[in-house]
Amino acid sequence: MSEFILEMKHIHKSYGGIKALKDVSLELKAGEVLCLCGENGAGKSTLMKILAGVETPTEGEIFIDGKPVKINRPIDAFHMGISMVHQELVQIEEMTVAENIFVGRYKTKAGFVDNKGLREDTLALMEQLGIFFEPDTLVRQYTVASRQLIEIAKALSYHCSIIIFDEPTAALTIEETEKLYKIIRQLKAGGLAVILISHRMEDIYAVGDRVEVLKDGENSGTLQVAGSNVDDIVRLMIGRQMTQQFPKKTNRIGEKILEVKGLTNSKITNVSFTLNRGEILGIGGLVGAGRTELLRAVFGVDGYQGEIYLKGQKITNHSPMEGLKKGFALVPEDRKDQGLILNQSILQNIVLSILKKMSVWGIMNPKKEDSVCKEYIQKLNIRASGGNMIVRMLSGGNQQKVVLGKCLASKPEILLLDEPTRGVDVGAKAEIYKIINELASEGISIIVVSSEMTELLGISDRIIVMHEGHLSGELSMDEASEEAIMKMAISH
Numbered sequence: 193m194s195e196f197i198l199e200m201k202h203i204h205k206s207y208g209g210i211k212a213l214k215d216v217s218l219e220l221k222a223g224e225v226l227c228l229c230g231e232n233g234a235g236k237s238t239l240m241k242i243l244a245g246v247e248t249p250t251e252g253e254i255f256i257d258g259k260p261v262k263i264n265r266p267i268d269a270f271h272m273g274i275s276m277v278h279q280e281l282v283q284i285e286e287m288t289v290a291e292n293i294f295v296g297r298y299k300t301k302a303g304f305v306d307n308k309g310l311r312e313d314t315l316a317l318m319e320q321l322g323i324f325f326e327p328d329t330l331v332r333q334y335t336v337a338s339r340q341l342i343e344i345a346k347a348l349s350y351h352c353s354i355i356i357f358d359e360p361t362a363a364l365t366i367e368e369t370e371k372l373y374k375i376i377r378q379l380k381a382g383g384l385a386v387i388l389i390s391h392r393m394e395d396i397y398a399v400g401d402r403v404e405v406l407k408d409g410e411n412s413g414t415l416q417v418a419g420s421n422v423d424d425i426v427r428l429m430i431g432r433q434m435t436q437q438f439p440k441k442t443n444r445i446g447e448k449i450l451e452v453k454g455l456t457n458s459k460i461t462n463v464s465f466t467l468n469r470g471e472i473l474g475i476g477g478l479v480g481a482g483r484t485e486l487l488r489a490v491f492g493v494d495g496y497q498g499e500i501y502l503k504g505q506k507i508t509n510h511s512p513m514e515g516l517k518k519g520f521a522l523v524p525e526d527r528k529d530q531g532l533i534l535n536q537s538i539l540q541n542i543v544l545s546i547l548k549k550m551s552v553w554g555i556m557n558p559k560k561e562d563s564v565c566k567e568y569i570q571k572l573n574i575r576a577s578g579g580n581m582i583v584r585m586l587s588g589g590n591q592q593k594v595v596l597g598k599c600l601a602s603k604p605e606i607l608l609l610d611e612p613t614r615g616v617d618v619g620a621k622a623e624i625y626k627i628i629n630e631l632a633s634e635g636i637s638i639i640v641v642s643s644e645m646t647e648l649l650g651i652s653d654r655i656i657v658m659h660e661g662h663l664s665g666e667l668s669m670d671e672a673s674e675e676a677i678m679k680m681a682i683s684h
């Protein structure tokens with residue numbers, strides 16, 4: 193009997209001429225939480241999709257309990273006790289919690305679905321996890337965090353011995369994240385082996401036993417969580433010591449460019465603030481505090497009451513198109529659904545906000561488009577084979593740069609950034625911080641919403657904090673600290 197419940201040996205995976213994985217090996221023990229780390233595009237998700245039967249390796253072997261196995265389809269993985277909770281939830285929204293958990297495996301009585309048995313099995317699973325959702329309620333009525341817990345229950349329903357989590361905390365609040373940590377510790381205590389793909393160092397140090405780092409599709413190194421520090425992990429991820437995550441400030445703050453007075457709608461109440469030329473204004477607060485809604489109102493996505501003054505002149509943005517015309521640009525929180533057209537090219541995405549400028553009498557000018565695209569690929573250091581590369585083929589960090597390129601192509605005076613580094617690895621984060629600093633130095637005024645307090649403290653010139661739709665307070669950088677932000681975030 194092998195001491196390892198899982199061994200993946202010399203795994204290779206190629207897509208045409210692109211080698212996504214090169215001779216990757218991985219081992220996992222029962223009752224262990226293995227954290228799988230690496231920059232976007234390092235091969236983490238590809239490796240786990242191979243284990244889950246979603247992809248097949250070009251070369252390599254997989255052993256379960258010391259015995260060689262073939263995993264060609266997800267059903268093969270399930271039969272071998274392997275379940276995966278994907279980052280993008282795959283659920284049928286118009287079906288109930290119980291139906292989603294046992295989809296394709298319903299108990300029957302006399303040829304009919306045994307709803308009573310289905311309900312009982314669902315409740316038993318939830319009791320095991322220490323959670324509760326009404327089994328007969330439609331899945332669409334629950335939040336993303338709740339639906340993720342339902343997906344974990346589904347994974348356990350296969351009586352798995354290995355469970356894979358792909359970026360499970362990316363969309364969760366602090367409280368929801370703590371609940372997930374508790375469940376992972378519980379699974380570990382029950383003897384399950386857990387693989388956790390995560391960019392967040394907090395996840396690793398909260399639940400991890402060991403870290404396996406991938407870089408450019410290859411093994412970069414393994415560390416025990418106990419006795420290691422963030423610098424050790426980062427060094428393996430990016431191949432160098434990250435001497436300074438946040439760039440030295442070079443922006444000069446000028447005159448007042450924007451004044452918002454008493455902004456109010458169904459999500460925000462009486463919010464007022466100012467923004468100066470070349471300033472980076474951070475907005476802190478917990479998820480659901482109204483930060484995203486504030487940016488959407490200013491840009492013209494959502495309606496509002498109150499007043500907005502641009503360079504002293506009262507304006508109203510009735511739509512995003514009006515916002516763009518007046519020199520605003522928004523990088524939304526959800527880049528995949530709201531910021532990009534994933535099946536189109538980098539060029540097609542970058543010129544989206546300036547189609548009129550790229551055309552003559554309604555006919556697009558390919559030379560102009562190509563010139564603008566090349567300018568932003570170079571300026572933002574977008575790693576791609578060229579402007580014709582399809583956006584969904586890019587890593588998360590490079591996708592985020594394409595969203596930035598699309599916004600900057602409209603030559604904005606005011607740039608609104610909503611969680612600009614969410615789901616982005618540490619190397620790409622440092623690049624995005626450098627870009628933000630350079631844009632401010634060019635005189636662009638920037639508002640940044642971030643749930644990461646270290647990020648707010650590292651890039652902002654001033655911070656305002658929101659709580660339950662209200663402005664809770666303002667902090668100069670001399671006054672700002674994680675404690676001061678959190679205090680304002682939890683009380684008005």
